[in-house]
Amino acid sequence: MVKKSYWIVLLLVFLVGLDWYIRAPDARSRQLSSAIEAQASQELKDYPYQFKVLKVSGDTAYLSTPRSFEVPAFWALAALFPDIDTKNANNLAFIAAEQRLGRVQAEAHAIVLAQPGVKEVAWELDREWLKRHFIEVPAK
Numbered sequence: 001m002v003k004k005s006y007w008i009v010l011l012l013v014f015l016v017g018l019d020w021y022i023r024a025p026d027a028r029s030r031q032l033s034s035a036i037e038a039q040a041s042q043e044l045k046d047y048p049y050q051f052k053v054l055k056v057s058g059d060t061a062y063l064s065t066p067r068s069f070e071v072p073a074f075w076a077l078a079a080l081f082p083d084i085d086t087k088n089a090n091n092l093a094f095i096a097a098e099q100r101l102g103r104v105q106a107e108a109h110a111i112v113l114a115q116p117g118v119k120e121v122a123w124e125l126d127r128e129w130l131k132r133h134f135i136e137v138p139a140k
Contacts, residue, residue: 028053032053036052036111043104047104048080048081051063051064051104052064056118061113061122062123063108063121063122063124064125065126066125068123071137076130077094077097079133
């Protein structure tokens with residue numbers, strides 16, 4: 001019985017390690033995400049969505065975003081700010097939330113772009129965040 005438990009625990013540890021290895025961003029991505037945290041304005045720090053660098057390829061950093069052409073901003077804003085009527089494009093609170101998202105997104109972009117070795121920042125849809133907030137994610 002002890003031997004069987006040993007192998008089960010070993011298998012679980014291996015699977016957790018494998019999952020971490022597959023999902024975990026590389027050191028450069030973590031460094032750039034830390035730069036966002038360290039250099040962010042109070043508005044960006046307080047924003048309910050935390051932008052992060054998902055991966056780095058060459059001199060391009062891929063920055064997470066909760067919106068894209070496939071996922072309209074109002075879907076993400078509805079999850080971020082449930083008290084706002086996001087179905088009414090003329091709602092002043094919705095317009096303000098949309099502008100705020102644009103500002104914090106631009107700030108995160110500028111912080112990453114200013115880091116040494118980064119010449120380009122590309123946006124990548126944060127599919128995991130969207131799924132956690134029950135937002136339909138388009139197929140890749």
